[in-house]
Amino acid sequence: MKRQILVQLATNRTNFEMLDGLPPFEDTVTETADLRLILHDTILSGKGRFPLSENIFLLRVEDRGQHCECMVVREGETGSMDATTVRDLLKGACP
Numbered sequence: 001m002k003r004q005i006l007v008q009l010a011t012n013r014t015n016f017e018m019l020d021g022l023p024p025f026e027d028t029v030t031e032t033a034d035l036r037l038i039l040h041d042t043i044l045s046g047k048g049r050f051p052l053s054e055n056i057f058l059l060r061v062e063d064r065g066q067h068c069e070c071m072v073v074r075e076g077e078t079g080s081m082d083a084t085t086v087r088d089l090l091k092g093a094c095p
Contacts, residue, residue: 001052002042010034035059036075037086055079057086 008016016036037059041052056075061068070090072083 002044004040006038008036031063033061053080055081057083
C-alpha cells in the first residue's frame with residue numbers, strides 16, 4: 001500500500017494552497033494556522049494501482065506559549081480514518 005500525504009495551508013477564509021507553492025511563511029503566520037491534510041491510500045499490485053481511500057482532515061494549530069494546541073476534524077463522510085486517529089498520530093510525532 002502506498003500513502004500519499006498532501007498538506008495545504010489556508011491563505012484566507014476560503015482557499016487552501018499547497019505548502020510547496022507558498023513562499024516561506026514562518027514570519028507571516030501568527031499564533032494560529034489552519035491546515036488541510038489529505039491522505040490518499042493506493043494499493044499497488046502487479047496489475048496496476050487501485051485507489052483504496054481518501055481521507056481529508058482540517059487542522060487548526062495554535063501557539064499557546066509553552067505548548068501547542070491542535071484541533072482535528074474530518075471533512076466529509078468518506079475515508080477509513082477518523083480525527084482521533086490523526087490526532088494520536090500527530091501527538092506521537094511531537095515529543
